[in-house]
Amino acid sequence: MNRKESEQAYRDYVKQHVVDVQAVWAALQPLCTGEAYMPEAYAFAINAQIECHDGSKLGMNEFEGYRQWFYPAVQEMKIKADFDLAWNHHQKHNPHHWQYWIMWQPDESKVLPMPFCYIIEMLCDWGGMSVKFGDSPTQFYDKNKDTMLLHGTTKQTIGFWLRYVECAVAKVKAARAGKRT
Numbered sequence: 001m002n003r004k005e006s007e008q009a010y011r012d013y014v015k016q017h018v019v020d021v022q023a024v025w026a027a028l029q030p031l032c033t034g035e036a037y038m039p040e041a042y043a044f045a046i047n048a049q050i051e052c053h054d055g056s057k058l059g060m061n062e063f064e065g066y067r068q069w070f071y072p073a074v075q076e077m078k079i080k081a082d083f084d085l086a087w088n089h090h091q092k093h094n095p096h097h098w099q100y101w102i103m104w105q106p107d108e109s110k111v112l113p114m115p116f117c118y119i120i121e122m123l124c125d126w127g128g129m130s131v132k133f134g135d136s137p138t139q140f141y142d143k144n145k146d147t148m149l150l151h152g153t154t155k156q157t158i159g160f161w162l163r164y165v166e167c168a169v170a171k172v173k174a175a176r177a178g179k180r181t
């Protein structure tokens with residue numbers, strides 16, 4: 001893979017991830033009835049967010065750091081420091097990452113509650129990864145929650161919505177497998 005092919009491979013990966021996240025969100029919306037009713041204004045806001053999900057990954061501050069780390073061109077040396085800078089930029093500029101809501105303080109950093117619309121985008125993000133890697137968002141959460149710094153209300157919201165996102169992911173997987181849902 002030469003440099004140009006590496007750039008293309010990385011760009012394709014980001015595009016596919018965005019398609020997957022959008023598919024999970026599209027499958028989630030019809031499930032939002034009854035106790036899971038989502039006010040239209042929220043759905044509208046999430047639509048807008050997910051439309052440009054992970055857009056910063058294609059920008060100046062992230063593209064190269066991610067590309068060389070995940071899709072190095074032939075004989076290219078991977079540079080961890082560049083990946084760290086890209087990932088740090090990503091989590092500090094994208095409110096759908098829980099790390100965005102950690103406020104640094106000299107004694108102990110403070111965990112702020114995540115606004116609802118960003119929690120849903122985060123769950124659709126996990127869902128998109130599940131579509132790609134085959135696990136479920138609940139498995140991902142159970143495996144990683146001990147290392148996440150989450151506010152109590154954020155945990156509650158995740159706990160409630162995870163089962164709906166789980167259903168949405170199952171629908172996307174089934175549709176891709178060509179089965180009827």
Ligand SMILES: [Zn+2]
Nearest residue numbers: 054094096097
């Ligand atoms: Zn992201």
